[in-house]
Amino acid sequence: MSDVADRVRKIVVEHLGVEEDKVVENASFIDDLGADSLDTVELVMAFEEEFGIEIPDDAAETIQTFGDAVRFIKEAQ
Amino acid sequence: MFDLTGKCALVTGASGGIGGAIATALHGAGATVGLSGTRTAPLEELATALGDRAHVLPCNLGDAEAVNALPKQAVEAMGGLDILVNNAGITRDNLFMRMSEEDWAQVLEVNLTSTMRLCKGVVRPMMKARWGRIINISSIVGSTGNPGQANYAAAKAGMVGMSKSIAYEVASRGITVNCVAPGFIATAMTDKLNDDQKSGILNQIPAGRMGEADEIAAAVLYLASPEAGYVTGATLHVNGGMAML
Numbered sequence: 001m002s003d004v005a006d007r008v009r010k011i012v013v014e015h016l017g018v019e020e021d022k023v024v025e026n027a028s029f030i031d032d033l034g035a036d037s038l039d040t041v042e043l044v045m046a047f048e049e050e051f052g053i054e055i056p057d058d059a060a061e062t063i064q065t066f067g068d069a070v071r072f073i074k075e076a077q
Numbered sequence: 078m079f080d081l082t083g084k085c086a087l088v089t090g091a092s093g094g095i096g097g098a099i100a101t102a103l104h105g106a107g108a109t110v111g112l113s114g115t116r117t118a119p120l121e122e123l124a125t126a127l128g129d130r131a132h133v134l135p136c137n138l139g140d141a142e143a144v145n146a147l148p149k150q151a152v153e154a155m156g157g158l159d160i161l162v163n164n165a166g167i168t169r170d171n172l173f174m175r176m177s178e179e180d181w182a183q184v185l186e187v188n189l190t191s192t193m194r195l196c197k198g199v200v201r202p203m204m205k206a207r208w209g210r211i212i213n214i215s216s217i218v219g220s221t222g223n224p225g226q227a228n229y230a231a232a233k234a235g236m237v238g239m240s241k242s243i244a245y246e247v248a249s250r251g252i253t254v255n256c257v258a259p260g261f262i263a264t265a266m267t268d269k270l271n272d273d274q275k276s277g278i279l280n281q282i283p284a285g286r287m288g289e290a291d292e293i294a295a296a297v298l299y300l301a302s303p304e305a306g307y308v309t310g311a312t313l314h315v316n317g318g319m320a321m322l
Contacts (some may be wrong), residue, residue, distance in 0.1 A: 038246065042204060 004051075004077075005070045011046045015039065018063060025067040033066075047073060079302040082107035085146070085155035086301065089138065089195070090165030092119040093212065094264030097292035099162055102131060102298045108160065111151040132166070138165050138191035143231030160301045161199045163192040163236075164214040170225040177225065181228045188232035189239070196243055200252065209252035210301045213240050214293070217260045217316050233258075237312055244310035253309035257296045260316025262288040284317030 005035050009023045029035040029043065045059045047053070047069060053076045055063070063069050086103045086233035090096035100123065102297045104110045109130040112120045119136045124131040132154040152158050163259055168190045169180035192213055205211025218226055219233030237256050244254035261278050267287065270278070279285065296313050299305055314322050 036249075038204075038249065045201065045205070 002072065004074050007050055008066065008069050008073065011050060012059065012069075015043055017045060023066050025065070027066045028064055029066070030064070043069070051077060053077065078108050079298055079304065081298075081301060083152070084159040084301075085109045085157040086160035086161040086162065087110070087111040087113060087134070087151045087195075087199070088156055088164055089113045089136070089157075089191075090214075091123060091191075092116045092298050093294050094165070095262060095292045096162075096164040097123055098294040099164055099214075099297045100131075101127065102291070102294035103160065103162075103301060106298055106302070107157045108301075111155055111158075113147060113151075114165065119237065125269075138187045141178070141190075141194065144191045144194045145198060146226045148195060148202075152202060157206075158199055158202050159208060160210040160212070160303075161195060162212045162214065162297055163195055165191070166214070166216075166232075168226065170229070172225060173227045176227060184228035185232050185235075188229065192236055193239060196239075196254075200243070200247060203252045204243045204247065204250050207251045208233075209247070210305075211240070211243070211252065211254040212297050212300045213237075213254070213256045214297075215240075215256040215258040215312060217258050217314065217320055219258060220312075220314075220322050221320050240312075242311045248309050251306070253300070253306065255300045255305075255308060255310065256299065256312040257293060258312050258316070258322075259293045260288055260314070260319040262290055262293060264290060280319045282319045286317065288315060288317055 012023050013020050016033050016035055027033055029040050030047050048055055051073050063072055086108045088096055088100045091100045091112035100112055104127050111132045111134045112123055113134045113136045115137050120133045124133050134150055136143050138144055145308045168185050190274050213236045215236045216233040218230045219237055222230050240254045240256050293315055296315050
């Protein structure tokens with residue numbers, strides 16, 4: 001696992017209060033990890049801050065799973 | 078009671094009667110205040126009168142870019158932003174049949190759209206802080222309507238619906254969004270009324286007098302306080318009984 005994935009996982013675990021082993025490639029923030037729609041907005045805010053990137057609203061909507069987030073951030077960096 | 082020590086509040090329209098009173102009340106409870114408005118001189122004057130913990134942040138609410146930049150400027154000046162009071166407003170009164178689209182658009186832009194922009198700008202830091210207070214100054218005419226004020230009444234009613242919707246979305250993050258709806262308050266805006274209009278209005282007010290700006294400020298202070306944490310999506314009517322809603 002890459003450094004990006006580890007950092008993203010840490011944010012997800014802290015923010016959603018889920019077990020680390022639940023945060024897998026295809027884990028959906030809303031369906032599998034219990035996030036509500038506001039949580040997903042906050043996660044994106046946290047990713048922006050952690051990685052010093054800007055995630056526009058239309059891109060943010062495509063980030064549904066842990067894997068989506070890691071891929072997006074790697075490309076954005 | 079109502080201790081705002083350590084909190085930072087941004088007040089728009091702070092150069093006006095009600096806005097100045099609101100800023101003074103929040104400052105008096107210990108908050109650091111950001112005074113916004115279009116006219117710099119009265120803002121500077123108020124800041125000098127308040128002394129410490131007062132920052133002047135001029136902004137033309139008709140200028141979208143300037144409005145979007147204001148929350149950030151406020152955070153930079155004050156070190157945070159916990160309380161937003163959208164108080165600024167303009168009127169362009171005319172009979173509906175004679176109301177130009179420009180008069181309509183200007184009033185909606187300054188009174189409603191700029192409020193939306195500022196709310197959007199402050200929600201982010203408030204979500205992170207898990208604490209926030211947004212208080213939008215609506216008006217009695219948003220509920221009752223008023224001849225000659227179709228634009229103003231629409232903007233003020235729109236503010237209430239918008240506030241309730243935002244209140245739903247952010248309630249779980251410790252952020253409350255409420256409105257204060259003043260009735261007729263003695264300010265420069267009501268000074269423009271002629272004597273006939275004034276006596277007509279006074280006849281409709283059970284309290285038998287116009288309200289004072291301080292009486293609006295007290296309502297805002299309550300809604301801004303930690304004690305009002307369970308009040309959200311509400312509209313607090315301060316109108317001497319003119320409309321019991």
